[in-house]
Amino acid sequence: MSGSHPPIVEARDIWRIFPMPAGPVAALREVTMEVSEGEYVAIAGPSGCGKSTLLHVLGCVDTATSGELRLEGRDVGALSDAARSRLRLEKIGFVFQRFFLLPMLTALENVELPQAEAGVPPAVRLNRARLLLDYVGLGHRADHRPSQLSGGEMQRVAIARAMANRPRLILADEPTGELDQATGEAIAGLFDLLHKDGTAVVVVTHDPSIAERAQRVLRMRDGRFVDRELA
Amino acid sequence: MVSAGASRVRSIGRVLFVIGLIVGFGHALPSAITVNDTQPDPPAVLFSRQLLAARHLQVGDVVELSGDPSGANPQQFRIAGSYEPMPDPIRVTSERLEARLHLPDLLRLTGDPDDPQDDDSLSAINVKLRRPEDAEAFARDWSARVPAIGVRSSSGGETEHNPFEVLSRFHQAIASLTVITGAVFLLALMVLLADERRETVGTLRLIGLTRARVLAQVLVEGAIIAGAGAIFGVALAALTEGVFNAFFQWRYDTSLIFVRVTPSIAWRSIAVAIPLGMAASVLASWALVRSNTLTLVRR
């Protein structure tokens, strides 16, 4: 189930039930999983099977209806909203399908943003933001705004932003969903790089080229894991 | 009308006069009015509603009035009734402590006992002319004939400095400022509305609607929004008119009407609002209509 390193995330018997007018809908049912330090996990499955919901619960942006979630051994359910925000800021990096870069900021400022929020001194964060943009191959586009970047470039900036506070876990939700195949390959290469550098990566994807690079692929259907295989 | 003062005289000796001997903050009143029930058949006097209430009097009471603020030489009167003073915006903050007497009673009350001719003198006579347009000429003619009296037309001149004209100009100035402010608000709303429907406009253009057609639609929408807003505003003003009047009538103890939504004001409001709304909607949508269609549908 997990790698040889201690787990960063441990989910036990997670249920997520959404109240709906036609009756409650269980998006996650008895989900149990672990992600170890430096591990690369892909979660695959048809649309509506609960992949993104699981990612949101793992990333502490959604709360499980029942079950236990631990991040680095801490019970996330016992934390206040402010503490969960802090946890996300310092321990988790998010990469979204639609990038969600702030259009009024340059690429560099977008990467600086989470560091600024975490209280990193300006000189330090500027230096790290430049390093990260170089890391994703966009050092020359640091002063460009998102509207001046292509989709692939925007996603690379988003990955640099996710790495800004040196998180131990990157969560990516369909990171290549809005990109063409070649660009998607390049983004997948970046996740490989992150993994090699010791960051745990959990990617929700339909893209087989990403799934095949993961150490583990977890397939979901109707809110459950249907089988588990090592890549 | 030609007037030499503020009081209206229709038939000397019979008309009721406003007497200004009881005014101000009321400290002179105890010496000027004394309730007394002993004297039979004293002459009648009318008291303003406010004076009756302030002195805890009622119709039928006999009171002593004096033409002298010190209360000297008082005379008895019976309160025959009360009246609501003529509303006067100039005196809205004053307590309307007033009484009306028959003119002979007033002359007897205020006349100088040492001056035998004093009971034949008046402070003013109001004259209604058959031809009101001759008022200025009449005033000039009588001023020349009787130099000791002042004869003036009550309607002539100085309308520019008439207090009501001045206040009306002030209110209009304030109203024009609120219209400008409202127009900015309307423009902001229209800009938001236009922004919300970028994709809709793009789609309409893609399926073949011309810019003029889209603009016409925007114009009609602007007119409808502004017209509906103006009608709502007029209705709200009409509904709250009573509340405003009731409050200020209570506050100043007057029957003066402070707010009145007349048909002319209602129409004027709507007539100003609709063109403003149309102009705001065109201004707000101009850039949108001129934009490239594909950029509108692309998020």
Place this chain on the structure above:
Amino acid sequence: MRALAFAWRSLLRRGGRSALGIVGIAAAGALMFDMLLLSRGLLVSVRELLDAFGFDVRVLASEGIPQSRLPIEHALETARALSALPEVASAVPFRIGEAEVAAESERPDEVALFAVGATTRRIWTVVDGRDLSGREDDALDVVVNRRLAERMNAGPGTSLELRGRCSATPSILPPVTVRIAGVATFPFDSGAQLTMASRFEVLDRLCERPVGEADLIMVASRPESGPDAAVDAIRKARPDLYTFSNDEVIERFERVGFSYFRQISTALAIVTLSFGIVLITVLLTVSVNQRLGEIAALRAIGFSRHRMAADVLWESALLVGIGGLAAIPLGMALSIWLDAILRSLPGVPATLHFFVFEPRVLWLYAGLLTGVALGAAIYPMWLVTRLPIAGTLRREFVS
């Protein structure tokens, strides 16, 4: 990037919309600023006018409006007695009347006439010729305001024929010929008013009144005592008279005569406040609704609810602050226009203003704008802080 800088960038991002918000606040703020100037302007101006007289205490024989007041008998002796009080620097009896002066036009001109007892302290300032003197030969001297001098084409040394207007009607007493000693400025003059000042003797001749009567005595307190001590001393010495300091006159004016402007300024200030709040609330709410995905993403990245609320609050503060600052010069310019309209009311002294700036207006204005910024941000802040992160991200992907 801190919340203020972030909010600034957000406003720049939607420049046109932000500019409209600022213009709207500037327009509403200018009106609100003017209403604040109006709310106490007349009081401040009346206060300045009263102080300009150089007297800080008034003594009357009775209360009430001028027409119903009792005269002060033996006014000269009373004024002398009051002057002898240690708290009093000077006491001047005044009599107020009206006269008619024959003009070249067919209708005689009405003149406001102020008669003073034989003292040296004046409420006017002579600008040409000389002042009234106490000499017997000069008993029928007058000083006139510039407008009257120009109207009569007269100056120092010229004679005028006056007829009294006693009890609002022309006197049947023969006219009195007076001599213009000087031309003076009177602090209470309206733009159109013809004003004249004389000794008591002129009014005595124009309208037969008992000699020695005055309508009021104006008192200047000694600086080391102050008006309150002077009022106390006069009340103790002459309990039969009604004595008021300028502060008490202003307080009474505020209660009785000032209501209209206070009410209209309050009503319009509330309207403009509400307008500002609604405008900025609408702009911020729409802006927040259009950025829900972004906001949810920022929350997912780790931005706290407080931080997101602070961003919205700063946006509101910037819109209101910039608009509010722009409103101040705009409001000052508008107040000149509105003041000119109100000052054309008949009988308003030329030095009286309805819209008057005082530092407290700025503080009050800043306080009200702070209220607008806070009030306008409440709903969008609530939206931001209550935003479900996962649900919003899910909706964004589906859309």
